[in-house]
Amino acid sequence: SAVISQKPSRDICQRGTSLTIQCQVDSQVTMMFWYRQQPGQSLTLIATANQGSEATYESGFVIDKFPISRPNLTFSTLTVSNMSPEDSSIYLCSGTSGGLSSYNEQFFGPGTRLTVL
Amino acid sequence: SQKIEQNSEALNIQEGKTATLTCNYTNYSPAYLQWYRQDPGRGPVFLLLIRENEKEKRKERLKVTFDTTLKQSLFHITASQPADSATYLCALDIATGYSTLTFGKGTMLLVS
Numbered sequence: 001s002a003v004i005s006q007k008p009s010r011d012i013c014q015r016g017t018s019l020t021i022q023c024q025v026d027s028q029v030t031m032m033f034w035y036r037q038q039p040g041q042s043l044t045l046i047a048t049a050n051q052g053s054e055a056t057y058e059s060g061f062v063i064d065k066f067p068i069s070r071p072n073l074t075f076s077t078l079t080v081s082n083m084s085p086e087d088s089s090i091y092l093c094s095g096t097s098g099g100l101s102s103y104n105e106q107f108f109g110p111g112t113r114l115t116v117l
Numbered sequence: 118s119q120k121i122e123q124n125s126e127a128l129n130i131q132e133g134k135t136a137t138l139t140c141n142y143t144n145y146s147p148a149y150l151q152w153y154r155q156d157p158g159r160g161p162v163f164l165l166l167i168r169e170n171e172k173e174k175r176k177e178r179l180k181v182t183f184d185t186t187l188k189q190s191l192f193h194i195t196a197s198q199p200a201d202s203a204t205y206l207c208a209l210d211i212a213t214g215y216s217t218l219t220f221g222k223g224t225m226l227l228v229s
Binding site for chain 2: 004033040041042043044045048092094104105106107108109110111
């Protein structure tokens with residue numbers, strides 16, 4: 001299994017600013033993902049972070065709003081840009097050792113609780 | 118549209134009883150289904166994975182069934198304990214080939 005940490009654990013930000021969330025894995029994982037979880041709601045996949053190339057975004061999420069980097073197999077960042085109160089949510093990072101078409105569990109970080117005023 | 122449904126109402130059961138949680142889905146043909154546990158303020162933790170060609174999977178006090186005809190998975194915790202109180206999420210792959218998962222909203226289990 002992998003242990004995933006996230007920084008910051010929480011933040012309160014002003015409208016129009018940006019926040020970068022860091023995700024660190026204690027071992028190499030093949031795939032990393034970013035999710036959003038709003039209160040009482042399910043996890044919604046934002047994008048798959050690809051090492052050395054552009055992230056793969058899900059419908060409704062765009063790179064300009066949620067730029068993602070993954071410079072190596074153990075680290076990724078998600079930036080929430082030009083924030084509005086609607087971006088207030090918990091953002092979660094996960095990793096898996098599975099590859100394409102491989103059935104492996106995902107390991108999750110503790111999440112970053114973002115409040116936008 | 119594709120949908121995953123889990124009981125939105127919290128499930129309250131007595132310690133020692135078996136808890137049964139339901140996950141129904143429509144318009145999917147998942148290759149596998151996973152169950153996760155989520156405690157307040159924490160990320161989900163993987164519990165069990167069951168493939169489409171498996172009917173049942175067990176791990177200690179946990180049991181998962183998967184009926185692809187009914188499009189339903191049942192998650193059982195036997196001899197439940199207060200420490201089992203948490204929200205339980207089911208998740209399906211949607212066969213994009215990228216190991217991506219689609220999650221249900223989860224069911225809160227309260228054992229007292």
